[in-house]
Amino acid sequence: MGEFDLIERWFTRTPRRSPLGVGDDCALLQPRPGQQLAVSTDMLVEGRHFLSTVQPRRLGHKALAVNLSDLAACGAQPLAFTLALSMPRVDEHFLEGFAGGLWALADQAGIELVGGDTTAGPLTISITVFGEVPAGQALLRSGARPGDDIWVSGRLGDARLALEAFRGRVALDGEGWTQTRRAMECPQPRCALGVELRGVAHSAIDVSDGLIGDLRHVLQRSGVGAVIEEQLLPRSACVASQALDLQRVCLLTGGDDYELLFTASPQKRPQVMRAAERSETPVTRIGTIQVEPGLLVWDGSGCSVSLNSFQAFDHFAA
Amino acid sequence: MGEFDLIERWFTRTPRRSPLGVGDDCALLQPRPGQQLAVSTDMLVEGRHFLSTVQPRRLGHKALAVNLSDLAACGAQPLAFTLALSMPRVDEHFLEGFAGGLWALADQAGIELVGGDTTAGPLTISITVFGEVPAGQALLRSGARPGDDIWVSGRLGDARLALEAFRGRVALDGEGWTQTRRAMECPQPRCALGVELRGVAHSAIDVSDGLIGDLRHVLQRSGVGAVIEEQLLPRSACVASQALDLQRVCLLTGGDDYELLFTASPQKRPQVMRAAERSETPVTRIGTIQVEPGLLVWDGSGCSVSLNSFQAFDHFAA
Secondary structure, eight states: OOHHHHHHHHSOOOOSSSSBOBTBSSEEEOOOTTEEEEEEEEEEEBTTTBOTTSOHHHHHHHHHHHHHHHHHHHTOEEEEEEEEEEESSOOHHHHHHHHHHHHHHHHHHTOEEEEEEEEESSSEEEEEEEEEEETTOOOOGGGOOTTOEEEEESOSSHHHHHHHHHTTSSOOOHHHHHHHHHHHHSOOOOHHHHHHTTTTOSEEEEESSOHHHHHHHHHHHHTOEEEEEGGGSOOOHHHHTSOHHHHHIIIIIOOSOOEEEEEEOGGGHHHHHHHHHHTTOOEEEEEEEESSSEEEEEOTTSOBOOOTTOOOOOTTTO | OOHHHHHHHHSOOOOSSSSBOBTBSSEEEOOOTTEEEEEEEEEEEBTTTBOTTSOHHHHHHHHHHHHHHHHHHHTOEEEEEEEEEEESSOOHHHHHHHHHHHHHHHHHHTOEEEEEEEEESSSEEEEEEEEEEETTOOOOGGGOOTTOEEEEESOSSHHHHHHHHHTTSSOOOHHHHHHHHHHHHSOOOOHHHHHHTTTTOSEEEEESSOHHHHHHHHHHHHTOEEEEEGGGSOOOHHHHTSOHHHHHIIIIIOOSOOEEEEEEOGGGHHHHHHHHHHTTOOEEEEEEEESSSEEEEEOTTSOBOOOTTOOOOOTTTO
C-alpha cells in the first residue's frame, strides 16, 4: 500500500463545511462573515510526547485532543484540521486504530479533516487545527486584570502521576493506574467550556506544560501577579493519596493536563458557573490575580511554597 | 536555551496582516471579505526529503518553498504559515541558518509566520501555509478539459539529476553539479504565476512527485486523458547532455521540481503568455488534454514511450 492509497483509505471523507477537502494541492476554508480563524499547531514525537506502548486508538485521540485544547483556550469553535504523519512503515493495525481514535474525537468535536501529508520516517504527528471565533472575542493570555479570580477546569496532576508510575517512581493500585493512565493518554479538550467563556473570562490558556509554567505565561503577557491557594487545587483521590512532595510535582508542574486555566472578574462568578453547567465541565476557583508581579502559592498553614524546584515542562530540558 | 527562548529568538516577529501572531494558544487570521483561505501542509523528514549534508539556510528555504508551491498551484496569494520543528538538540548554528533561509523566502513571498511548535526529536519540519484566493477562483486539479493545452513552468529534472549524482549513479561537472544541486535544495515556488493564472487556466497542480505521477492526478480528477510530447519537455543543458534513459527518469518521474503544471484552452494562449511575462516565469507547452482516458508520451520519432517503468515518487516505496 502506497502513500495515496493510504490517504484514500484512512484519511479521506467528504467535507461538510469546508469548500474543498483532502485531495487537491490545497484545501479551502471559508470562515463565516465576521468570524476570525484561530489556528494552532502541535507536533507529537514518539518517546517524547507519547510512549511506544500507547494504543494507536488513544494516540489518534490524543494527537487531535492536544490541538483542540488550544482552540478551547481561545474560545474558538472547532472547524477543520490538517494532519501530517510520518511513520516507519505502513502498518495497517496501527493506522486502523489511530484513524479510529482520531475520527471519533473529530466527530465528537465537530471538526473535519481537510488535508495533510504522509511520509516514511520516525513516528511523528503534526496537526494544525482551525476554529472560528467572532472577531475581537478570542480569549487571550494577555487579558488578566488585578482582582480577577483564577479558575481551572477539571482536575490537575493525573497525567503526571501516570508518567511517574511509568518511570517507576511511584506504585499505583489497579484503579489508580487505569484512571491516571487514561488521563495521560485520553485527555478531554474543553472546547465547549472555551466557547461559553467568551465575553465572561478576561484571559485563558490551556494547561499543557504545568500549572505554574502556564500561569506564568498569562502573568507575563498581562503584566500582573498571582496568588494561588494550594489546598484549592482540584485533584483526584489518587493524587490526593500521594506524599505531599509528589502531589506538588503533579499539581504545580504537571504537564499534559489539557485543562483550561482562566481568569474572570469576581462579579462574573454566576456567569462562570453557568458556563461550567452548560458545558458540563467542572470548574474550581484556585486564586486571585494581583497588581504586584510574581507568583505565590500558599500552603494550608499560611506559608508560601518555594517554587524554585518547580519548573515548567521544557521539551529540550526534560 | 529552552523552548520558549528559542521561539522568542528565532521565530517571533510582529505580524503585519494577521490580527494575532506567535505567543498565544492560537494565532488569528482574518481573510478579507470574499476571499477563501487555501491551506496546505507538508512534512519534511531528514534522510527522506533532504540529506544531512544540506546547508541549514537552504533547508529553511526549501521547507517553506515546497509549501508555497502548493499555494501557487491553487492560485492563492501567500498570507501566513505555522512551523512545527522537531530537532535533536538546540543547535544555534543550525537555527541561525535555518531561520535565515526561512525568513528570506517568507519576506520575498510576502508571507508571515504566525505560530508553531518546537520540540526535541528527530529532525522533522512540518509547515502549514495559508493563502487567500477569491471565492470560486482557486485553480483545481479537477478542471482540465479535452482540447486544453498542457503547460509547465520553468524546467524539469534538474533536482532528480542532482539526487542521482548524490547517489553516485552519474558524474556531473562542477557547473552542472552546482546548478542541479541548487535546483534540488533551493526550489523557487511559482506563486506569482499561480496568481496570474486565475481565470486563465482550467486546472493546475505543482510537480513535486514527478511529471507523470502529478499529471495522472489531474487526469483522474478531471476524467480525461493526455498526450505529452517528450521533445517539448523543458530541460537544462545539463539534463539534455545525459543518456536518454536517465533524461527520461529525470523529466518524467523527476520529483522535487516544484514547477506548475497547468492546462488552459488554446484560445487562451495570449493570456498564458501574458501571465508568464507578468510573473517573469518561463512556461512551455508540452501536450494536449484528450477525451480518451490514459496518458501517452510521444518520443521524437512518433512512437509512444513505455511508461511501465516510470512510477510516481511514493514516500513509502522509494
